[in-house]
Every structure is written in C-alpha cells, then in structure tokens.
Amino acid sequence: MSDIKNDAPPIRHLMMGNEAIARGALEAGLRVAAGYPGTPSSEIIETLAKQASKHNLYVEWSVNEKVAMEVAASASFANIRSMCVLKQPGLNVAADFLLHLSGSGTRGGMVIVSADDPGALSSINEGETRPYAKLMEVPLLEPGDFQEAKDMTKWAFELSEKIKNVVILRTVTRLSHASGDIVMGEIPEFTGKVEFRHEGFIIDPMEGAVMSAPVEYKHTLQQQKLAQTVDIFESSPFNIYNGPDKPELLIITSSICSLYCREAVSLLNLEKRVGILKMGTTFPLPPQFMKRHLSLTDRIIFIEEVLPFLEDEVKILCAEMVKDIGIKTFYGKRDKTIPMVGEMNADITLKALADLMGMTYQGAPEDYKKKAQELSFMKTPGREPTFCPGCPHRASFFSIHEALKLDNRHGFVCGDIGCYSMAVLPCGFQSIKTLHAMGSGTGIASGFGQLKRFGMDQPVLSVCGDSTFFHAAMPALANAVHHQSNIVMVILDNSGTAMTGFQPHPGLKTSAEGSDAIGIDIPSVCRAMGAHVTICDPFDLESTKETLLNMMDENKGVNVLVLKQACALSPEKKQKQKYDMTIDESLCQGESCGCGRICTRIFCCPGLIWDKDAGKSKINPVTCAGCGVCASVCPKGAILKKEV
Amino acid sequence: MNTLSLQHDPFNLIITGVGGQGNVLGSRLVGNMLSRKGFSITIGETFGASQRGGAVMSHMRISTHGNFSPQIPKGRAHMIVALEPVEAIRVLVDYGNPGVRAIVNTRPLHPAGVIAGNVSYPSIDELQKWTCELSAHAWFMDATFEAMKLGNPIFANIIMAGALAGTGTLPLQRKDFQTIINEQFSSEKADVNLKAFDIGYKRVEQEMG
Numbered sequence: 001m002s003d004i005k006n007d008a009p010p011i012r013h014l015m016m017g018n019e020a021i022a023r024g025a026l027e028a029g030l031r032v033a034a035g036y037p038g039t040p041s042s043e044i045i046e047t048l049a050k051q052a053s054k055h056n057l058y059v060e061w062s063v064n065e066k067v068a069m070e071v072a073a074s075a076s077f078a079n080i081r082s083m084c085v086l087k088q089p090g091l092n093v094a095a096d097f098l099l100h101l102s103g104s105g106t107r108g109g110m111v112i113v114s115a116d117d118p119g120a121l122s123s124i125n126e127g128e129t130r131p132y133a134k135l136m137e138v139p140l141l142e143p144g145d146f147q148e149a150k151d152m153t154k155w156a157f158e159l160s161e162k163i164k165n166v167v168i169l170r171t172v173t174r175l176s177h178a179s180g181d182i183v184m185g186e187i188p189e190f191t192g193k194v195e196f197r198h199e200g201f202i203i204d205p206m207e208g209a210v211m212s213a214p215v216e217y218k219h220t221l222q223q224q225k226l227a228q229t230v231d232i233f234e235s236s237p238f239n240i241y242n243g244p245d246k247p248e249l250l251i252i253t254s255s256i257c258s259l260y261c262r263e264a265v266s267l268l269n270l271e272k273r274v275g276i277l278k279m280g281t282t283f284p285l286p287p288q289f290m291k292r293h294l295s296l297t298d299r300i301i302f303i304e305e306v307l308p309f310l311e312d313e314v315k316i317l318c319a320e321m322v323k324d325i326g327i328k329t330f331y332g333k334r335d336k337t338i339p340m341v342g343e344m345n346a347d348i349t350l351k352a353l354a355d356l357m358g359m360t361y362q363g364a365p366e367d368y369k370k371k372a373q374e375l376s377f378m379k380t381p382g383r384e385p386t387f388c389p390g391c392p393h394r395a396s397f398f399s400i401h402e403a404l405k406l407d408n409r410h411g412f413v414c415g416d417i418g419c420y421s422m423a424v425l426p427c428g429f430q431s432i433k434t435l436h437a438m439g440s441g442t443g444i445a446s447g448f449g450q451l452k453r454f455g456m457d458q459p460v461l462s463v464c465g466d467s468t469f470f471h472a473a474m475p476a477l478a479n480a481v482h483h484q485s486n487i488v489m490v491i492l493d494n495s496g497t498a499m500t501g502f503q504p505h506p507g508l509k510t511s512a513e514g515s516d517a518i519g520i521d522i523p524s525v526c527r528a529m530g531a532h533v534t535i536c537d538p539f540d541l542e543s544t545k546e547t548l549l550n551m552m553d554e555n556k557g558v559n560v561l562v563l564k565q566a567c568a569l570s571p572e573k574k575q576k577q578k579y580d581m582t583i584d585e586s587l588c589q590g591e592s593c594g595c596g597r598i599c600t601r602i603f604c605c606p607g608l609i610w611d612k613d614a615g616k617s618k619i620n621p622v623t624c625a626g627c628g629v630c631a632s633v634c635p636k637g638a639i640l641k642k643e644v
Numbered sequence: 645m646n647t648l649s650l651q652h653d654p655f656n657l658i659i660t661g662v663g664g665q666g667n668v669l670g671s672r673l674v675g676n677m678l679s680r681k682g683f684s685i686t687i688g689e690t691f692g693a694s695q696r697g698g699a700v701m702s703h704m705r706i707s708t709h710g711n712f713s714p715q716i717p718k719g720r721a722h723m724i725v726a727l728e729p730v731e732a733i734r735v736l737v738d739y740g741n742p743g744v745r746a747i748v749n750t751r752p753l754h755p756a757g758v759i760a761g762n763v764s765y766p767s768i769d770e771l772q773k774w775t776c777e778l779s780a781h782a783w784f785m786d787a788t789f790e791a792m793k794l795g796n797p798i799f800a801n802i803i804m805a806g807a808l809a810g811t812g813t814l815p816l817q818r819k820d821f822q823t824i825i826n827e828q829f830s831s832e833k834a835d836v837n838l839k840a841f842d843i844g845y846k847r848v849e850q851e852m853g
Contacts, residue, residue, distance in 0.1 A: 014672075014679040014687075121690055145711055146686075178714035179675065179687040259713040267717065346717040363719025364741040368778075372737040375774045380733045381763040383662065383755040386697035427697075427756060575796075597761070604760045606697055606753075612761070622788055622797045623664075623753065 015182040017149045017175040018043035021113055024153025025083050026055060028109065029188045032075035033059045034068040036471065037500035038087030039122035040176040041115035045085050046501070049512040056190050061503045061512040064438070064471040065090030066097050069112065073101055076110035076166075077210050078196045081157050085113045088127040089437065093472070095132070101166055102136040103212025103222060105205055109157030110166045117173045118305040119343030124421060124435060126341070129170040130309040133283040137222055139229045140283035141169045141238070144258040146180030152238060152280060154185070159232065163225040164205055170282075172305065174256045174343065226284055233286040241293055243275020249356060250296055251276045253303040254310055257344050261303050264349040268359060285313050287321070294318060295325045301356065302332035305344045331356060386427035389607035390568030390625025392494055393420045393428065396538040398603060398633070400461065400490065401429035403548035411459030411552060413490075414448065416441035416473070418465040419499045419567075420492050427604065432463070439464065439472025442489055446476055449485025449558075459552040461488045467497040467505040469522055474529075480558045481530045488551045489531070491522060491562045492538075498567040523562050531558040538563040541632050568625050577626025579641035581607070581619045587638035590615035595635045603633045648682055651813065654707040656716045660735045661727030661801075662753045663700050670725075670801035671702035674808065677820045678706055688714025697756065699731055706814065723813055724779075725804050727787070728753050729771040736778040746779045747807045747848070748772075749800055751788035783807060785847050791840065799840040806844025811852070818845065 015023065022044050025033065035045040049059040058075075062068035065086040075082035086094065091114045098112070114129040133140035141156055143149040153169060160167040200207025203217065212218050233239070242262075243250075251274060253261045258278040265274050277293050279285070294300070294317070302311040311332040318328055331337040337352050338344070347363070354361040364372070387394040397420075404411045415421055415432030416439065423432040434444050445462035464473040469491055480487055496502040504510050509519040523533045534551075536544045544563065551559040566573050591597055592615075599617050600610040607624035608617055617638075628641040659674070661667040668689055675685045688703040705712035721739035724746040726732030732748045750768055757763045766774075775782045785807065791799035809816035821841050825834045 012679075014675055014685050174688060174714050177689050179672070179685065179689075180711040180714075181679070181684050181686075256714065259711065260715075263713045263717065345715045346713050350717060363717055368740070368742055369719070372740060372778055375733060375778065376737040380730050380737075381755050381758050381765055383697065383699050383730075384757065386756040388664070388697065426760070600759050601761055604756050606756065606759065608759055609754060610759050610761050612764070620754075622751070622792070 012181050012183050014179055015146060016043060016177065016179045017146055017171060018177070019047050020146050020149035020182050021153045021169070021171065022047035023182065023184060024150040025111070025157070026051060026187045027150070027185045028154040028157035029081055029190065030083055030157070031057060031080040031190065032072055032082040033057065033085065034062045034071040035085030036062055036065045036068055036090055037497045037503040038090055038115070039500055040117060040173040041085050041087045041113065042500045042503065043176070044113060045512060046503070049514070052513045055187060059512050061505065063506055065094040069094040069097050069101070072110060073106065076106040076108040078194045079108045079206070080194055081109040083111045083113060087115045087117065087123070088129050089123070089125060091129055091132055092127070093438070098132070098136050098166070100212045102138045103215070103218050104210045105164045105218070105221070105225070106160060106166050107164065107206060109160040111153065111156045111160060112166055112168045113153070113171065114168055115171045115173070115176050116306070119173075121173050121343070124417070126306045128307045128309065129168065130282065131307065133168050137226055138165055139163070139167045139226070139281070141167065142254045142280060142282050143169070143171065143175065144255060144278050144280060146175070146178075146182055148238065148280065149175060150182050150184070159229070162232070163228050165222065165225045170255070172255055178256070230284050230286055233281040233284070234289050236281045236286070238280025239286070239289060240278045241275060242278070244272055245296070247273065247275035247297050249274045249299045249301060250293065251301050251303055252279065252310055252314060253277070254279045254282050255304070257303045257305060260344055260346045260349045263346045264353050267350060268353055268357070268361060270353065270357060273357065274353065279310065282310060283313065285317060287317055290314065290317050291321055291325060294321070294328070298326065299329050299356070300331070301337065301352065302330070303338065303344060303349055306341070308333040384425060385422055386425070386604070386606060387419065387422065388568050388625070389605055389623045390573070390627035391419070392538045392563065392565035392567065393423065393492060394603070394605060395541060395565070395629045396490070396492055396544070396563045397423045397428040397431050399538065399541050399544035399548060401431050403545045403552065404431070404459070406549060407459055407552050409458055411461060414441040414445040414460070414462040416462070416464040416468050418468055418492070420463055420465060423463070429602070437472070438468050439476050442473045442476035442480065445487040445489065446480035446483065446485045449480060449487040450483065452486060459488065459555065460486065461490060463490045463492055465498070466491065466493040466495065466507050466522060470506045470520070474525070477526065477531065477558065478529055484557050486555050487558055488548065489558060489560045491560060493522060493562055493564045494567040494570070496567060496570060498569065502567070502570060523560075526560045531560045533560045533562065535562045535564055538565050539627060539629050541629065568627065577644050579626045579628040580644050581624050581626055581628065581630070582640045582642070583617055583619055584638050584640055585616050587636050588616045589636060590617070593636060599630055599634050599639065603630060605630055648708045650706060650708065652722050653709070654705040654712050655723070655814065656721045657704040657706065657723045657725070657814070658716065658721050658735050658739055659702045659704070659725045659727075660731045661700055662731065663698055665700070665727045665753075666798050666801035667700055667702055667727055670805050671704055673824060674805055674816065675704060676824055677816055678814065680820065681815055683708065684710050686711040686714055699734065701735065723808070725808055727800060727804060729768065729775070730765070732775050733771065733778070736775065740778050742780060744779050745811070745813070746775055746782040747804060747811070748775055748782060748784050749787040749804060750784050751786050751800070783811070783848055783851060785844070787844065790843050794836055794840055799836065802837050802840035803844035806841035807848045809841070810845040810848030818842070
C-alpha cells in the first residue's frame with residue numbers, strides 16, 4: 001500500500017504502523033534485521049526484506065526469536081545498526097539471550113521491536129512486553145501514533161548507541177496493523193568496512209570481549225546506563241502533556257491508547273477539564289518530568305493495555321514523592337475502573353471518563369440500540385473461525401479424528417501454534433486437547449508418553465507445523481526419542497509459515513530476501529534423531545488414517561507421520577483449482593443418508609453449502625478451492641471430482 | 645489547492661466482510677485515493693488468525709485534520725460497506741445510528757454453523773428489511789454475481805468501492821481510482837478492475853437518479 005520505496009521527503013504518506021517502524025529503521029541507517037514471523041509483527045521484516053538489495057541490508061527470517069536476537073546482536077557487536085523483530089511470546093523465547101545481552105551491552109545501535117496483541121486478536125495469549133524492560137533493566141519506548149512509530153524507531157538507535165545497550169520498542173496490534181499519515185525523512189547511504197574488534201583490554205566496551213561477566217562490574221555499568229537514560233528521558237519530545245494548567249483529572253497513557261484518550265476527551269468536550277499525559281518513554285520513567293505533571297491535580301486515571309505497568313511505575317514514584325506532590329486518588333486497572341483483561345478502545349475510555357466526571361455518554365440513541373439488539377437476537381448467525389476451503393489441516397484432522405475414534409482408547413492430540421491450533425474448535429473436530437507455546441505439543445506429548453508406567457494406556461499424539469518444527473519442536477522430538485516416549489508426532493507440512501503469510505523457514509530453498517537457501521529435509525532430520533518416519537498426502541484420507549492406526553497400535557517409541565500438502569492460500573495453489581467439483585443430486589440423500597450428512601455436518605468445508613430447503617448438499621462455486629477431498633468423504637459417491 | 649470538505653469530520657467508514665473477500669485491499673484502495681487528495685486517513689484493521697473464515701472489519705477515519713483512533717466508537721459510523729449481508733447487520737448493531745447509510749453485497753457466505761446445520765441463515769428479504777430498519781438509506785446489489793461475470797468473485801470488493809464512489813458521499817473520483825489501479829496492476833488487470841469499479845458506480849448512480 002505504502003510508498004516506503006519512495007525516498008523523496010517530505011510528502012505525507014498513508015502507511016501501516018509496521019511499515020512506519022521499518023521506514024524509521026531505514027532512516028536510522030539499519031544494516032541487519034532478523035526476526036521470526038508472528039502477528040502483529042511480521043510486516044516489519046517483510047517490508048525490510050523487500051528493500052534489502054536497494055539499501056544494502058541483510059534481512060533474515062531466523063529459525064526462532066532467540067537466534068534472531070543473536071543474529072542481530074552480532075551486527076551490533078561489529079558496530080553497525082541492527083534490529084530484532086518479534087511478537088511478545090517470541091520475546092519469552094529470546095529472554096535467556098536478552099538477559100545476557102543487556103548485561104554485556106551493545107556497540108552499534110540495537111533495537112528490539114516487540115509487538116503485543118492486547119485482546120488476543122491473532123494470538124492465544126495477551127502477553128506483555130513492558131515488564132521485560134524492567135526485568136532486563138533496559139530502556140523502553142512506546143510510540144503513540146504512526147508518525148511516532150517512525151520517528152521513535154529512528155531515535156531508538158541513537159539512544160542505544162549513546163548508552164551502549166539494547167533498547168526495546170513496544171508496539172501493539174492496533175498500531176502495527178493500522179494505517180495513518182507519515183512524513184518521511186532521508187535514508188542515509190552506507191559506506192565503510194565492518195569489523196568485529198576484540199583484541200583490546202578484556203572489559204573494554206568497544207574492543208574487548210562481549211559478555212555479561214564480570215557480573216558485579218557489568219551489572220553496575222548496566223544500571224549506570226539506565227541512570228543516563230533517565231536523564232535523556234527527562235527532556236524527551238515523546239512525552240507530551242495536553243490539557244489545562246489545573247485539570248480536574250489527569251489521564252496518564254501510552255501507545256495507541258493515547259488516540260482513544262484524545263477521542264474520548266474530545267467527544268465529551270472535556271478539553272478544559274481533563275489533561276492527557278502521553279508517555280513515550282515508559283521505562284525508566286523520568287522522575288522530574290513526572291513530578292511536574294503529577295503536581296497538576298490530585299485525581300489520576302491510567303489508560304493502558306494490558307497490565308497496569310504505567311500505573312504501578314507511577315505509583316512507586318508517587319510514594320517516593322508524596323511529601324512534595326501530596327496524596328493522590330488513582331483510577332485504573334487496580335481499582336477495576338478499567339478492565340484487567342482485553343484491549344482498550346475509545347468506548348471503555350469514554351465510559352470511565354464520563355463516570356468519573358459525573359457525565360453520561362451514549363453512542364447511538366437508546367431506541368436505536370434497543371431495536372438493534374432485538375434484531376441481533378433474531379439469530380444473525382455467528383461466524384467462528386474455520387479452516388479455509390481446500391486447507392490440508394481439515395483433511396489431516398479428519399483422519400486423525402477418525403483414527404482416534406476407531407482406535408477407541410481415548411487417545412488425544414497435544415496441539416501447537418499455527419493455523420492448526422484451530423483444531424481445538426469443531427473445524428478440527430476438537431481433536432486438540434492441550435494448546436500452549438511453539439513446540440509445546442511435542443514436549444507435552446513426550447511427557448505423556450512416559451505415563452504408561454502409571455497405568456495410562458491412551459494413545460498420545462502431537463501435531464506441529466513445518467516452521468514450528470524448526471523453531472521449537474526439534475528439541476522436544478530429541479527428548480521423546482532419547483527417553484523412548486510412546487508418541488505419534490504428526491508434522492503438518494504445508495510448505496511455509498502459512499498463518500503469518502508464507503514466510504520461508506529452514507525447510508525451504510528460499511530466504512526472506514528471496515535468494516537461494518539450503519532447504520533442510522524434515523523427514524531426514526527426524527530419521528537422524530532416531531524416529532520411525534512415514535510420509536503421507538493428507539488428501540489421501542484412507543492411507544493417512546491407516547498409517548495413524550498402525551502407529552498408535554505399535555505404541556513403541558516415537559513414530560513421526562509427515563503429512564505433506566501445501567496450504568490452500570500458498571502462492572503455488574491460490575486461484576488454481578485441481579478439480580472441478582459437482583454434486584450428483586440424484587445420489588445425494590441429504591438428511592436421510594446413513595452417514596448423518598457427514599459432508600456438511602462433520603467435514604463442514606466452507607466450499608460446501610447445505611441447502612436445507614432442497615435437502616441436498618451443494619458446492620459453493622464462489623469459495624470451493626477444488627481440492628477434491630469431500631469426494632472421498634461422501635459414502636454415496638454423490639460428490640464428483642473432475643480434473644481441471 | 646482545493647479546500648477539503650467532508651459531510652462529517654471525521655467521516656467514519658466501515659468496510660466489512662469475511663476473510664478472503666478482499667476488504668482489507670478495498671479499504672487501502674479507498675484510503676489511498678482519499679489520502680492523495682490531502683485528507684488525513686486512519687485505517688484500523690482486524691486480520692490475522694481471525695481472517696480464517698471469520699468476520700473482518702476495516703475502520704476508516706477520514707479527516708481534514710490529523711489521525712483518529714483506529715477503532716470507531718460504538719454507534720458512530722456514517723457509512724457501512726458490507727461485502728456480506730449478515731456482516732452488515734452485525735456492524736450496524738454495534739456501530740450504526742439513525743443517520744448511517746449502508747451499501748450491501750447481497751451474496752451470503754454461510755458460516756460453519758450454518759453449513760453444519762446448527763443455526764439457520766436469515767433470508768435475503770429479512771436481511772434487507774433489517775438493514776433498512778437500522779439505516780437512513782441502504783443500497784443492495786449482488787456484487788459477487790457481477791464479479792463472477794467478470795471472471796472472478798474477488799472483484800466484488802472493487803464493485804463495492806465503485807458503489808461507494810457512486811453515492812457521492814466521499815470525494816472518490818473514477819480518474820483517481822484509475823491512477824492508483826494503473827500503478828498497481830498490469831494494463832489487462834487494470835482494465836477489469838476499472839470495469840468492476842464502473843459496475844458498482846453505475847448501479848448506485850442509477851438508483852440515486
């Protein structure tokens with residue numbers, strides 16, 4: 001959408017938050033960027049990868065976030081600017097390295113962009129980045145709008161270089177995936193030769209060894225860097241107060257919530273009564289700046305997402321300054337003025353402000369709302385997420401579900417992160433019964449596989465995707481093989497990191513920049529680890545089911561089943577139907593079919609329609625992807641496929 | 645330079661549909677057309693895992709002066725473009741008000757629960773009636789059918805963008821659409837897109853008289 005490739009300033013451009021962050025990094029003279037895909041962060045690396053050859057960058061999709069951070073750090077150690085991009089759960093993956101990195105310090109400016117997903121719009125958690133800044137003792141920046149997303153990213157590199165430590169920039173879905181106006185700056189040219197200097201005195205920050213030891217010395221140095229950061233933050237242009245000199249109420253906010261606050265204050269006409277303190281530098285908070293604004297009023301409300309991070313930090317400062325600024329009344333998450341879970345929006349802010357200011361607010365008139373509610377109760381059907389038409393996961397889980405039923409020993413599947421996580425829902429026949437982090441399905445299965453000695457006789461299956469396999473499931477598989485756990489690991493190989501938009505992974509022969517890469521063969525890796533490996537096409541329902549039944553029956557050691565079939569949305573498949581699907585209405589018996597209408601009631605592909613009035617199933621020509629699988633689901637042979 | 649003006653400032657537009665219908669692309673196209681005219685545009689989008697057959701909404705704030713929150717406050721939409729008729733109702737319930745207008749593609753996309761037979765899908769007559777009850781004015785068209793005549797149901801989003809332009813509510817001109825489409829597509833693809841835009845534009849224009 002954007003013109004990130006257009007170098008000419010200062011025209012205003014409509015740009016996604018993630019594109020603005022990428023642009024800011026380019027304007028800062030970024031050289032190396034590494035990350036692992038995860039909504040809502042993925043477009044940052046994608047945008048940079050497209051610019052790699054033009055602006056002389058190295059950009060990679062790393063195997064996981066810890067390695068991504070290590071790759072980015074190496075560039076910083078060689079005194080060039082680098083960025084690591086991840087979604088918040090990835091920060092957990094990289095946290096071990098981050099602890100040591102923040103202790104060792106950095107050389108060239110290094111920024112970690114961590115994207116949170118408040119409200120879990122595209123996640124199964126709403127993990128928070130901000131407490132990590134405190135835990136790791138590094139500076140934290142939170143852009144409040146689109147222009148700041150660019151400007152703050154650029155400035156973060158300067159800050160990092162000044163204090164010689166890594167800086168965390170936290171974004172959220174509603175900033176990363178929203179678009180707004182950006183005025184761009186210049187992108188500098190790169191000149192010079194890169195060298196890692198290591199022959200100086202061992203603790204020299206620019207020429208010694210890079211490490212977090214000796215700990216007492218380095219930890220002290222790290223805290224001095226934070227003190228230096230506080231001084232810089234005291235006069236930061238990213239902390240902005242808007243409001244009267246003596247507000248009745250002070251809103252303290254950060255990130256995209258600042259736009260909700262601005263809108264709520266304006267809709268309630270409270271500009272002359274309520275002030276908004278928008279903080280961009282949220283850890284460590286600058287105490288003198290805070291003191292000046294905390295002195296303006298006695299009533300303070302915090303509007304932030306997800307944890308009460310600013311709230312707690314400000315309360316600590318208020319306790320320390322109480323003699324100077326007096327006693328305050330606080331409203332926020334701790335007193336439940338604002339919900340403790342979920343994302344914020346203008347409506348929650350409007351309600352909280354109206355209540356505190358003794359006002360009433362309504363969006364639409366009451367009689368309209370009443371009418372609307374009545375109509376919505378008149379059964380406008382909900383739309384739960386499901387696998388796409390032609391998705392290999394629907395076929396895979398259909399076979400897994402069938403095999404578990406036939407086996408009849410209450411077997412179950414330990415799930416993992418990917419589109420296939422949705423197999424906890426009816427679209428995956430509710431096959432998945434545990435669902436946690438990347439690679440956790442196989443780790444948990446490895447443990448379940450040991451419980452036979454305590455009398456557990458249920459078959460244990462795990463599922464993981466091809467990208468997830470490399471990211472975190474390989475150690476779990478090694479563990480299961482080594483300890484002879486009795487499990488069946490099903491690798492759902494759909495040829496890419498599909499959920500986040502087909503980013504390459506180490507199993508593929510291409511890199512983020514589109515150049516050649518060495519593809520690592522998943523079955524060979526599993527065999528080398530000592531697992532028994534079989535490869536099936538999940539669209540062949542019968543042989544997939546048979547293989548699974550045999551594997552569960554064997555119940556000895558680790559069996560790996562690789563189900564290989566590309567994602568229906570993959571560039572190689574999109575818009576290309578393999579089969580023309582039709583239904584022979586003379587054969588379709590609808591509800592009276594002995595199968596219990598398995599095609600639509602159970603298999604339930606969105607490429608099918610259940611025509612209740614006609615009592616027949618139909619193909620939806622708009623959505624059918626032509627994978628042909630439903631033809632093998634129908635026991636009457638009423639669904640016909642013809643090769644296109 | 646022309647003075648920018650809007651019926652409401654910010655003008656709150658919602659483009660809604662189901663994952664895969666191309667409404668994110670549609671909203672970016674409309675946003676870019678207006679951005680180039682000098683308006684400040686903020687677009688909030690919900691996509692990711694939720695796009696797999698789920699409802700997808702784009703909230704657009706069009707203003708003469710700066711960015712607004714990427715989520716429109718409840719009950720404050722001025723115009724709703726729905727690529728799917730049940731999604732029109734869902735959005736009206738949350739964001740509608742007596743003054744809102746709606747352009748609705750009448751082609752249903754059945755949710756999984758309907759395909760499974762657990763819940764029923766309202767008739768098109770019912771959906772149209774409810775849409776009219778909840779809006780000041782509504783336009784209906786089978787944009788998917790028109791798009792399939794052009795060779796691909798995906799053009800429904802461009803037909804709906806053309807329809808939005810045809811209402812004259814926002815300063816969306818054919819030549820601006822043509823400029824952007826020519827930048828992004830080969831001439832062959834640009835031609836089909838322009839045809840799609842014109843189909844929507846004319847349908848609404850005719851009705852407006």
